[in-house]
Amino acid sequence: MKNKPKAFTEDIPEGLIRIFLNVESITCQVENDAPDFVNPLEDKPHVKIIPQTDLSHLTNVFERTYPVTLDKRKSKDDLLAWQMEEQGVWFDIDMNHVKEVWLSEFDFYLESEKPRYLSYYIREVEHKVQWLQRGQEKGEITSLSEFKKQFKPSAVTGKYKFSGIEVIKCADMLGRAIRKIDMRTETALVKFNTAKGRLEPLIIGMAEKLGYQIEVLDKDTIRREEERGNSVSHMISLK
Structure with missing residues (x-):
């Protein structure tokens, strides 16, 4: 049985609510400039999540990158599927700030440990925002509400270089x-x-x-x- 993410097991501070950005799967195409000696199936990429709304005053979880592992069950042909170790990121905030997070969209970037040879182009991200709260009866942390998000490829930024x-x-x-x-x-x-x-x-x-x-x-x-x-x-x- 799959272990619950820490978002459902670690205590929620008194007076705060927990937001869990649940990332179920990241599906991408890969461009391999050295297929003779670099295998993307052995790669250990990291994902960077960037909210389209500035949430830096609420949390620092979006300042770092997170390792992902290959989901062989969902991967097929030229599409590779990846999963985050904790199935996403989470943070605790005051209830007054929930709307800011709830309405925000999120951009995702996947970077190889060998960026010179491997480039990933994300095609789909199955993700949703969940409001977690500890139940009064059983005391377990459960999802009170959730909002499924739709992935849209990011518009061009300074991160990209084109000829x-x-x-x-x-x-x-x-x-x-x-x-x-x-x-x-x-x-x-x-x-x-x-x-x-x-x-x-x-x-x-x-x-x-x-x-x-x-x-x-x-x-x-x-x-x-x-x-x-x-x-x-x-x-x-x-x-």
Whole structure:
């Protein structure tokens, strides 16, 4: 039987409530520049979680990185799935600050122990925010409420470096996608060649600057469109 995360076993200080960012699985594509002597299955990467809302006045848990282990059961083909040792991060705060955390979205970055050779591009993160509290009857810490989050790839930041050719390529793809937008629905389903996710932040960032929003399509939608003969990966829409 799997042990409970420490978030459910360590005491909650009097007068505070516990927030648990439960990260069930991180699925990513990997780019291996040295396949002859570097095996991503033997890698020991770390994940960095960055709240989109500044929570530094509430906790310091987002200042560090956390080790992850390979989930062989969920990994398949060119997609690798990883799990955090404690299934996420947790911290105790005053109830007045719950809304700040509850409404925040979170960005995730996975870095290899061999970053010169291995790069990870996150495709999906199964995560939710849970409000934990000790029950009065049994005295056990349980989840009082939870809010499932939807992962969205991060827009481009200074963390990424792109060549001029890549910028031109993304601008061309974005231009063609914009021309496909149906003005009645203000959306279009399109296909982006993101180089295994590497170019996705650049495309999203460029679109935002132009007043458009890019969303990754879920697997069911992609499958339905494939059955109709359409190859799609994203939805573009007017903001």
